[in-house]
Amino acid sequence: MLFKGRTVIAFIMLAMFASSLLTLTIVSPSLITSAKGGAVETSAAGIKQAASGLTEKDLQKIATTYGLVENKYLSKVDHDKLIDGAINGMLSALGDPFTVYMDQKEAAQFDESITSSFQGIGAEVSVENGKVVVVSPIKGSPAEKAGLHAHDVIVSVNGEKLDGLTVNQAVSKIRGPKGTQAKLTILRDGVGDPIEVIVVRADIDVETVYAEMLADGIGKIEIRQFSANTAKRFAEELKGLEAKGMKGLIIDVRNDPGGLLNVVVDIVEPFVPKGKPIVQVEDRNGRREPTESSGGTKHYPVVVLVNKGSASASEILAGAFKEAVGSKLVGETTYGKGTVQVTFEKEMGDGSNIKMTVYKWLTPNGNWIHKKGIEPDIAVEQPEYFKVAPLGKKSTLKPDTTSDDVKNLQIMLKGLGLPVDRTDGYYSAKTADAVRTFQSTNGLPVSGEVDADTAAKLEQAIVARIKDPASDLQLKAAVQELQRELGVR
Template structure:
């Protein structure tokens, strides 16, 4: 199965797709000395006071009493407690440290195991806004046009500003087959975008592979969950049996996942003893995680890694580890830049609720911290603009002499379907009309030179088909070219 590097066209309303997914990328890692009083890896008990002092308890109890006795509406003690803990996490001003109630925690654990109902995007809260960290490859979010750092403004007309992740997800989720209309603010766009999804359930496979006739393997990893390393091992064995000579690993739009998963994946692709990642606690102490087993039968082959701005956290760990410890070549665009790690405390609170807390930095094998910077690839290759196209309007017709962002988007799509206009500046010129008429004629549509609902739908469908074709993927073609070059050098 082929998945393109950035499938971001928004017309996928005709495909059964899903509604929403909570942030799922967390890290689990070996304990190396930092433990609170309960014995869980985390903050050293010698560094902080244990529990609340009496003055803290008095203040807390007084606040609850005032709320329960004086608030205008009936209150729920359990919700007050959840809110208090949520407030503590929000005061840290860290978008990756979150609290989830027992019900939310159960959904979170299911998501980690690869089955969820959602749009397939990792979300976070930043300054009160719901921000897309990365859409998952081949997911509804990607098909609908969501991009890293998009801000979700509203769902079906309801504002998402000021909500927690869990609150936003509860609004986005809904019965299978119902529509979710998202309003999205994108950096650089003059006005918000309207994207429409159809809710459904997703059972996500995280690993796909194929081997080209010239011996170049293509391994796509869409996220790192509990089964990913096992799937990678199986796919590598299949590809090696098929005569693979070089490997292209594709982690574009991979938002991350479990640290133990990516470490186990990296271990299979480098020599035993090579460093994979470093962990740094707040006191500066470092620990290096190295390959314990190494590549099977010491079989090492040239590796190229495809990355983009949606490659985050665990995906960046893999890319950085393979670059520095397996001589891999990185191709694509600068990665997201998430250099912190979270521990999920799921037993400590005693009621099945969950606290996910940022406790470590992670560093590249050479000690570089890529947080908010990302990893710059060895070969920078941007995709054509039509990979970033969005949904065409359905509530009005685009026609000659109009101007604006919708027309610029049309001109971008026309280039992607093989009928480029004379300009891309958003003016509906005579040449734009002629290009559109040529497209309509080729698709047996009414040749009007205008974009009505039928023409908009067909433009988007044809673009989607084209973007599944590797010939349209400049990053993939660059990776294949580099892989062939490395094969020649190795031989």
């Protein structure tokens, strides 16, 4: 099936999955409405035809297996659990973390999550090789504030292991009511020991656009998710900055896990020359359909800030600005999510749903960034303390010991401007002196050892340092690039 231009845009979206999962999704394949008012009708005929690929022998084999389990297995089995398990097994055989089955409860949560605000930790996750992996913590979310990073592996939640669960099962354990705690055990590249992170669940802010005017006529708009109202809010904030005499713009999509594709197009289109593609969609037969700009009117320079947590729709924005507008990307290589999913709730017929990868999306120049991401034009790493792990608080850190916690302590102390002689995890005398200095200036008992109170104060201090714009090396580089383009000296 090949869809034309704007028709594609209307129904491809990054769907919010409970408290976590965002994937590029076509929500209603049987009713596709164009962004310009047209409509295309499709049917489930293709699905029925696919089902005919099962021979009588195949069906008999499945029925025999079900009968053996139902009649011979040691314990009594639940019919629905068996059927759901069979469907999950079939989809998991595809090896695609973004193709999943949702039972009735999970499907209802899915529908709720893509149409309204939700409560949870505010992070996108996927399942890769049986492991629950963080794609990105949403900027400003409890997950980000607690120190979760892209590519962290979540081992357990409140003591319940997640290995082997489907993404929906994992998400149901991660999400929860506002104010409750999710105690996560995570594994992080470069850190030997598991890390414990406590995240207090909250309402995930429906406000997704934040704007400010910086020096030299440089405006900055931060997009945290691409939700239904984001394009409108972006246009409002952009107009406000232009009214203040903005000469150049920074768009910040760092740690933005995505959102609605039509919203991305609406945001980017005013900057893309008429006739140039904004994004392309390709089906299983290699047939591509571009969505072309109807004509951009914005001609001032734009720089886009990206990092490892910029995923899917954020990458569509970054790719469009890089290739169709000629803007510079500043920061880190993006996550690398280049597939499109379709939901089949109507076809399932009982309130359950299947979300299946059916298309891939490509940049204006036809590049598929899946599992590769988009490289920045100006690569800038944040200071080491931006990625430091929270300190474990089960035991007091003392001199003459070695651990990952001590290494993280030293990185924090160094980030706060306190003199340390090493960051290799050995608790030296110089490290103890730095701890005493910190304790003295923060009204803590001066012991040179790090107990739970000192650890908490250190973490608060380093979070405040991270939030200080003066610490943001990537933002500084973006400003410098715009100053160069504007001829500011």
